[in-house]
Amino acid sequence: DVKVTQSSRYLVKRTGEKVFLECVQDMDHENMFWYRQDPGLGLRLIYFSYDVKMKEKGDIPEGYSVSREKKERFSLILESASTNQTSMYLCASSLGGAGGVDGYTFGSGTRLTVV
Amino acid sequence: GQQVMQIPQYQHVQEGEDFTTYCNSSTTLSNIQWYKQRPGGHPVFLIQLVKSGEVKKQKRLTFQFGEAKKNSSLHITATQTTDVGTYFCAGGGNNAGNMLTFGGGTRLMVKP
Numbered sequence: 001d002v003k004v005t006q007s008s009r010y011l012v013k014r015t016g017e018k019v020f021l022e023c024v025q026d027m028d029h030e031n032m033f034w035y036r037q038d039p040g041l042g043l044r045l046i047y048f049s050y051d052v053k054m055k056e057k058g059d060i061p062e063g064y065s066v067s068r069e070k071k072e073r074f075s076l077i078l079e080s081a082s083t084n085q086t087s088m089y090l091c092a093s094s095l096g097g098a099g100g101v102d103g104y105t106f107g108s109g110t111r112l113t114v115v
Numbered sequence: 116g117q118q119v120m121q122i123p124q125y126q127h128v129q130e131g132e133d134f135t136t137y138c139n140s141s142t143t144l145s146n147i148q149w150y151k152q153r154p155g156g157h158p159v160f161l162i163q164l165v166k167s168g169e170v171k172k173q174k175r176l177t178f179q180f181g182e183a184k185k186n187s188s189l190h191i192t193a194t195q196t197t198d199v200g201t202y203f204c205a206g207g208g209n210n211a212g213n214m215l216t217f218g219g220g221t222r223l224m225v226k227p
Binding site for chain 2: 031033040041042043045048090092097098099101102103104105106107108109
């Protein structure tokens with residue numbers, strides 16, 4: 001079973017802090033994604049990566065950056081956390097384009113609260 | 116860019132009733148995938164459709180891909196309380212890297 005592991009289930013940070021959300025997958029997937037999920041807004045793509053050291057902006061990249069130094073790890077960075085970044089953050093990985101035959105595998109999510 | 120719209124946003128049904136959610140794309144899709152997210156959980160892949168007019172079944176769930184590959188539906192027969200959750204469609208197309216675009220989801224609530 002492919003596993004996508006997010007480092008924290010719940011996180012509380014202060015406004016202005018630099019925040020790191022970590023995601024690790026164990027199945028050698030090329031593609032990794034960061035989404036945020038807010039009530040009524042569905043899943044919104046922040047950043048994605050198709051390969052090590054490669055990153056592409058999604059629909060809402062402002063205020064975020066990412067790092068992929070190793071194939072299995074994709075980190076989301078909030079450079080200076082703000083209250084409007086309070087959300088559920090979901091990491092996903094996949095093999096192949098357009099979800100591949102097995103779809104995206106999501107992590108359990110990190111619920112971030114910025115106070 | 117590619118957009119995927121999903122309706123309805125919410126649906127309340129009595130246990131035993133049928134349920135359908137619809138997904139429409141502004142562009143032709145290469146494939147469509149469906150996911151289920153239980154309350155408090157994360158999205159879990161259910162199925163993929165790739166052929167025009169394709170129909171697939173998983174027990175009480177029936178998935179269809181339209182002839183023009185621009186729409187899809189998920190139908191649940193005789194809902195049960197275990198069907199509660201949010202159902203997302205996600206379409207692959209000609210966007211950068213041929214990645215998925217998710218619909219907004221349909222939240223299904225089932226009254227016992």
